[in-house]
Amino acid sequence: MSRVTCDLTISLDGFVAGPNQSLEEPLGAGGKNLHRWQFEEPEANAAERAGILAAGAYIMGRNMFAGPGAWAEEWRGWWGEEPPYHAPVFVLTHSPRRPLLMQGGTTFNFVSDGIESALAQAREAAGSKDVAIAGGAQTARQYLSAGLVDELRLHIAPVVLGAGERLLDGVANLKLVPTEVGGTRLVTHVRYQVVR
Amino acid sequence: MSRVTCDLTISLDGFVAGPNQSLEEPLGAGGKNLHRWQFEEPEANAAERAGILAAGAYIMGRNMFAGPGAWAEEWRGWWGEEPPYHAPVFVLTHSPRRPLLMQGGTTFNFVSDGIESALAQAREAAGSKDVAIAGGAQTARQYLSAGLVDELRLHIAPVVLGAGERLLDGVANLKLVPTEVGGTRLVTHVRYQVVR
Numbered sequence: 001m002s003r004v005t006c007d008l009t010i011s012l013d014g015f016v017a018g019p020n021q022s023l024e025e026p027l028g029a030g031g032k033n034l035h036r037w038q039f040e041e042p043e044a045n046a047a048e049r050a051g052i053l054a055a056g057a058y059i060m061g062r063n064m065f066a067g068p069g070a071w072a073e074e075w076r077g078w079w080g081e082e083p084p085y086h087a088p089v090f091v092l093t094h095s096p097r098r099p100l101l102m103q104g105g106t107t108f109n110f111v112s113d114g115i116e117s118a119l120a121q122a123r124e125a126a127g128s129k130d131v132a133i134a135g136g137a138q139t140a141r142q143y144l145s146a147g148l149v150d151e152l153r154l155h156i157a158p159v160v161l162g163a164g165e166r167l168l169d170g171v172a173n174l175k176l177v178p179t180e181v182g183g184t185r186l187v188t189h190v191r192y193q194v195v196r
Numbered sequence: 197m198s199r200v201t202c203d204l205t206i207s208l209d210g211f212v213a214g215p216n217q218s219l220e221e222p223l224g225a226g227g228k229n230l231h232r233w234q235f236e237e238p239e240a241n242a243a244e245r246a247g248i249l250a251a252g253a254y255i256m257g258r259n260m261f262a263g264p265g266a267w268a269e270e271w272r273g274w275w276g277e278e279p280p281y282h283a284p285v286f287v288l289t290h291s292p293r294r295p296l297l298m299q300g301g302t303t304f305n306f307v308s309d310g311i312e313s314a315l316a317q318a319r320e321a322a323g324s325k326d327v328a329i330a331g332g333a334q335t336a337r338q339y340l341s342a343g344l345v346d347e348l349r350l351h352i353a354p355v356v357l358g359a360g361e362r363l364l365d366g367v368a369n370l371k372l373v374p375t376e377v378g379g380t381r382l383v384t385h386v387r388y389q390v391v392r
Contacts, residue, residue, distance in 0.1 A: 012210075012350075012364065012372065013210055013362070013363075013364040013365075014208075014209055014210045154208075156386075158371075158372040158373060158374050158388060159372075160364055160367060160368070160370045160372075162364075162366075162367075162368060166209070167209075168208065168209040168356055168358075169209075170358075171356060171358075172356070172358060174356045175354075176208065176354040176355075176356075177354060177381045178354050178379055178380075178381060178383075178384050179381075181377045181378060181379050181384050182377060183374055183377050183386075184374075185373045185374060185375075187374075188374050188377050188384075188386050190352075190379075190384050192354060
């Protein structure tokens with residue numbers, strides 16, 4: 001059966017975003033520094049970057065799709081007309097909406113009956129490929145807390161943010177085994193198998 | 197010149213100890229799990245364990261020497277008559293006290309005039325060897341915040357404690373570059389060079 005994976009970039013002090021997130025600074029103060037490894041070292045981190053987009057279907061939270069702004073029927077996501085997913089994406093929301101077909105194979109499907117329903121739909125869509133929890137942190141926490149993630153891939157940036165949104169706050173009973181480590185001067189990659 | 201190093205084992209959510217530290221549970225609830233890598237996999241982690249005790253002099257906080265209990269003149273530390281340091285140890289305290297000579301080359305020296313004085317004395321004692329900040333977390337934070345640490349070696353246990361004492365809370369302006377990563381199923385080792 002396909003696995004459920006979750007890639008997240010966090011600071012050394014455990015934040016996925018800095019304080020004072022806004023439309024201008026969606027990652028909060030200092031939060032952009034978390035992702036330097038993706039933009040400044042694309043080749044050295046090619047395998048990890050590819051891994052983030054290797055799934056057969058994706059699940060994301062409402063805030064990742066729409067940001068902190070108001071939900072508008074005409075909103076088509078942050079990624080332009082050809083999002084990088086090239087696969088079905090299931091967006092958790094309380095506001096049902098018709099699917100949104102984008103260019104390049106990405107379809108945004110809106111799921112309003114819970115995380116388990118979204119996962120069932122994503123599994124069906126992914127076939128033999130993995131299902132990726134694409135974010136944000138709140139959605140990742142929900143799936144981790146429910147014991148529905150098989151592999152957590154943390155990309156630990158050597159950055160101390162001091163405040164912001166913590167990935168693991170409130171996630172209890174998580175048993176992890178690191179299975180692979182690596183990295184560069186801008187990031188440490190650790191793959192964790194979630195033990196049940 | 198010799199470097200200043202600091203080894204610390206932390207949970208994946210950034211804690212050096214769990215909640216409710218006490219004499220019975222000095223590492224707090226769940227805190228013992230942080231150190232499984234040292235006790236259950238001594239050979240696989242031999243290099244990292246040796247590195248913790250390779251310095252020419254050590255600095256530790258009062259709480260690491262005496263624990264949360266009362267400070268008593270007759271207290272000789274947690275390590276028995278032959279502590280594992282085999283070198284001068286400088287203990288930060290507000291209560292001056294005569295040096296304590298232990299077996300095997302460890303001497304506990306009590307320093308009451310601040311962290312920079314302790315470092316100067318430790319450097320002098322270490323000669324060409326490194327000076328290690330032995331802990332606890334509060335002492336590590338003081339030296340990190342003051343920009344006095346050259347290499348931070350984190351041993352990240354795949355454990356989520358949920359609450360307790362966080363290593364990096366309040367440490368600002370810390371610039372780090374990971375220089376080496378490795379690990380086992382019980383720990384991920386990351387060496388960070390502190391950039392000034």
